[in-house]
Amino acid sequence: MNNYFLHVKNISKFFGRRLIFKDMTFEINNNGIIGISGDNGSGKSTLVKIIAGITSPSSGEIVHQDRGKEIIPEKLHNYIGFVSPYLVLYEEFSAYENLSFFSNIRGIKLNIERADFLLEKLLLFKRKDDLVKTYSSGMKQRLKFIFALIHNPSLIILDEPTSNLDSSGKDTVYQLVENESKSNIIIIASNEQSDLNLCQREIKLQDFKLS
Amino acid sequence: MAWKIFLFLLLAFVSVAGIAFPIVPVPTKWYEFPFIPGLKENAKIIFFHVPTAWLSVVAFFMSTIYSFKYLRKKNLDDDAKSYAAAQLGIIFCILATITGAVWAKFAWGSFWSWDPRQTSIFALLLIYGAWFALRSSIESEEKRATLSSVYAIIAFLTVPFFVFIMPRIMKGLHPGSADDTNSGPVIDFKMNANMELIFFLSLIGFTILYFWMWNIGYKSIIYRDKINKQYRG
């Protein structure tokens, strides 16, 4: 049973006067994994940022609903988990400090059990008190998954989720994603075939390019 | 077309009249200006100085209005209008500062004396300068439009403070200042009818000229953007 509903209504995005995509409309109302594919520079990242409410579309609107009630933009961030290569965590803090600061700024108490479970799962538990600047890029990527999942979001957006990850890391992530997809909506923006194989439905950005 | 000829004739008349009409103690003929104590012969610069100062304020005001519009509608054309207004505004602002300084040299003895209005026009010049510095540092068109709109609105909010605090801090020398004793409000009763007529004609003429230039200015910015976009594909 799902309770989250995402409706993308006629959105277009221009950078300056250059068109990225036009009149995009789709709905997501079932739990599961949705893929977004497109060439490099086709606007995948822009689209997921618009869905996450970080970037505003040039026209059109996005409606997020939770249990039939619309979520106001000021509260949206607590429903969304986001992973991407351009996301950066605070390097001068340890993994644990990062997670606890983030929870406090969200205004919720850090769920220590869940944090420990995720740290364990993503093989970071032993390093949780080390500063993030001592981490390798793969470890940072794994930490971003914890950052995205710690507050039990209903809409999880993964932009190139497996970049910088080794094959065992990928397997862990895929397993985690499948697990989360049972109760939540997951959107994956990627060109990796192995990422897209997880998806039940695929949105191709080429379909929204007008000449 | 007709209005362009009219504008040309109007500005030509104002320029000739403003410079050539003589100032006499007791004006009798229609082309003679009265003698204003404290301003003397250099009173004539009023026909050119006041319109430039007026337009630098009008341009700033328009720039802010279009900034506000841009933030509401996110239409880049509004940003072009705001930018075109500010481009003209800074030109008029510089002209007002220079004509004012020249006038000040002859009327008050020095080019610059931090009279409230001199300070205000200097602050306006600083705002324009900062605004262009901000714009030139941003690559992305939308970001540039958004950030400069926000800055324009914040800068606009400081204007009332200048109006209120300046006269408290420094002495006014301008005609019409609160503590002005010698020449009083010039426009109200020191000018005679024909001087007032030419003054207002000049104000109207320069204002029309400004709106014309602004119209051409923002259209050319929009066309240039469109051409650039086509080349980029």
Added chain:
Amino acid sequence: MNAKAYALYLKDFRSEIRTRYAVNSLAMFVLVATSVILFSIGNETITQSLTAGLFWVVIFFSAMSGLSRAFVSEEERGTSLTLQLIAAPSTIFSGKLLFNIVLVFCMNIVITLLYSALFDGFVIKNLALFIAAFFFGNAGLAIASTIIAAIISKAGAKGTLYPVLSFPILLPLILTSVQLTLMSFEGASFIEAKFELAIIICYDVIMLTASYLLFDFVWKD
């Protein structure tokens, strides 16, 4: 709402303790600026109005050297996206403002102590008025410089642009604060200073309201 902003402030505070990015440059700036002024004065005695002016000159430039860090450091490290994902814009502005207010007050208490120790003209006759001017002046300084810092952090050109953009906005505030500081030196009463105090409080309120309303536009891409 306030608890979240406070949590963000705590994060910045802890980060500042670890990196000491703003504090070090601020402290050095105050020291350098004050000593340059002292050297250039030499043995001359300067008037009180000049002392009041120089006091705010140091405050302005020190603020310019440190207050942009709040947003520029997030933008430089690429963590502004992270912040966008965990907090509403109003929370972020409140948190950053709180951090800057604390920084401005600490810095200016140090500057005030330095001035009262080193300048003969720095004699406060009406302490209550000085504290009022100090409080509202610094609040205004922190508010205006926080929103300008947000603008320049998004603008790409960092250091040099900050004082250029801030000066015209802060000019009315600084002129009024200089006036009020001078009045407190001369021992003026609150009634004599009510016009300047009203101006400075209006400035704080207007800037605070405008900053909150406009910050959304600056913050969102």
